[in-house]
Amino acid sequence: xxxxxxxxxxxxxxxxxxxxxxxxxxxxxxxxxxxxxxxxxxxxxxxxxxxxxxxxxxxxxxxxxxxxxxxxxxxxxxxxxxxxxxxxxxxxxxxxxxxxxxxxxxxxxxxxxxxxxxxxxxxxxxxxxxxxxxxxxxxxxxxxxxxxxxxxxxxxxxxxxxxxxxxxxxxxxxxxxxxxxxxxxxxxxxxxxxxxxxxxxxxxxxxxxxxxxxxxxxxxxxxxxxxxxxxxxxxxxxxxxxxxxxxxxxxxxxxxxxxxxxxxxxxxxxxxxxxxxxxxxxxxxxxxxxxxxxxxxxxxxxxxxxxxxxxxxxxxxxxxxxxxxxxxxxxxxxxxxxxxxxxxxxxxxxxxxxxxxxxxxxxxxxxxxxxxxxxxxxxxxxxxx
Ligand code: SOE
Numbered sequence: 001x002x003x004x005x006x007x008x009x010x011x012x013x014x015x016x017x018x019x020x021x022x023x024x025x026x027x028x029x030x031x032x033x034x035x036x037x038x039x040x041x042x043x044x045x046x047x048x049x050x051x052x053x054x055x056x057x058x059x060x061x062x063x064x065x066x067x068x069x070x071x072x073x074x075x076x077x078x079x080x081x082x083x084x085x086x087x088x089x090x091x092x093x094x095x096x097x098x099x100x101x102x103x104x105x106x107x108x109x110x111x112x113x114x115x116x117x118x119x120x121x122x123x124x125x126x127x128x129x130x131x132x133x134x135x136x137x138x139x140x141x142x143x144x145x146x147x148x149x150x151x152x153x154x155x156x157x158x159x160x161x162x163x164x165x166x167x168x169x170x171x172x173x174x175x176x177x178x179x180x181x182x183x184x185x186x187x188x189x190x191x192x193x194x195x196x197x198x199x200x201x202x203x204x205x206x207x208x209x210x211x212x213x214x215x216x217x218x219x220x221x222x223x224x225x226x227x228x229x230x231x232x233x234x235x236x237x238x239x240x241x242x243x244x245x246x247x248x249x250x251x252x253x254x255x256x257x258x259x260x261x262x263x264x265x266x267x268x269x270x271x272x273x274x275x276x277x278x279x280x281x282x283x284x285x286x287x288x289x290x291x292x293x294x295x296x297x298x299x300x301x302x303x304x305x306x307x308x309x310x311x312x313x314x315x316x317x318x319x320x321x322x323x324x325x326x327x328x329x330x331x332x333x334x335x336x337x338x339x340x341x342x343x344x345x346x347x348x349x350x351x352x353x354x355x356x357x358x359x360x361x362x363x364x365x366x367x368x369x370x371x372x373x374x375x376x377x378x379x380x381x382x383x384x385x
Pocket of ligand 1: 016298
């Protein structure tokens, strides 16, 4: 067996995304024949005690309490950014300038200007840069892309994309960082709307060229949290603070190939936990996907109704590396696939997909949605409320 080059990985952040990325770095080599051998060298977080505990649990060899130290280390060739959006640009640009490869959580940044600076840094750097839109690596979504690419759906006319969650329906749910504009950039729009924009663009091979939008913040004040952690931040006392992001964003758009698209991203879809859905209608056929049944793709061809493809066959994207047919994959596998694809791109010296430029394209759509929603002249009143 040939000796593979070892690449040291340094990860910044260890909350929800840090945990799923860690398991992907740990497992990718056990299931895929990787061109490079990742070594989980160092984890960075602010508190020495909490970062050390996370590193021991998640499998990182060492810790730093300042991400700048991580970026300086010679045993780190890849920097994986799992922090809130307000630090993505600074960390990514520093890492690229230090000659590292960068994997950055989505959305790429909090503003278009930051995302542009990141793309510029990536263009002039030796390292490769990828934005972590993990749903591209759901086997059923990758299969959907394959079907569209093969022309099986014909000309694409409609895209209906939704990302429905309900984790903040309770008005007592605390004001965690995802509900603060200075940390997260936007709310449901950037957090989960970004995923459906990327998924729609990826599957159709087209991009959004114009939008018209409505956004809403249903619960405007929330209890201040004891900790600002993730999706389960614990409630505080009686003090409250303002929610400064959208709870829901709905928009319609036109795609570059002429299709009409509708998008809905909300954290108020009571009962829907992680329903990333997409339906595409073309001149020859249609397909439909719902992440809550992520091993299934529904396809209509030849003028008939929808039939189910169970996406667990070895010739389906990524599946051959895993279990026998019918045994199914989960959320975490999408990140393992992401790591595999990222390492292959690095080894080939190619731009990973999605690149920072793809992330910027999504960022521009997010900004356009916010501009459209803020422009009341584009909203036709039927009745004053
Ligand atoms: C929270 O809405 C969240 O964790 C997103 O930030 C992730 O990107 C998504 O995959 C699951 O939900």
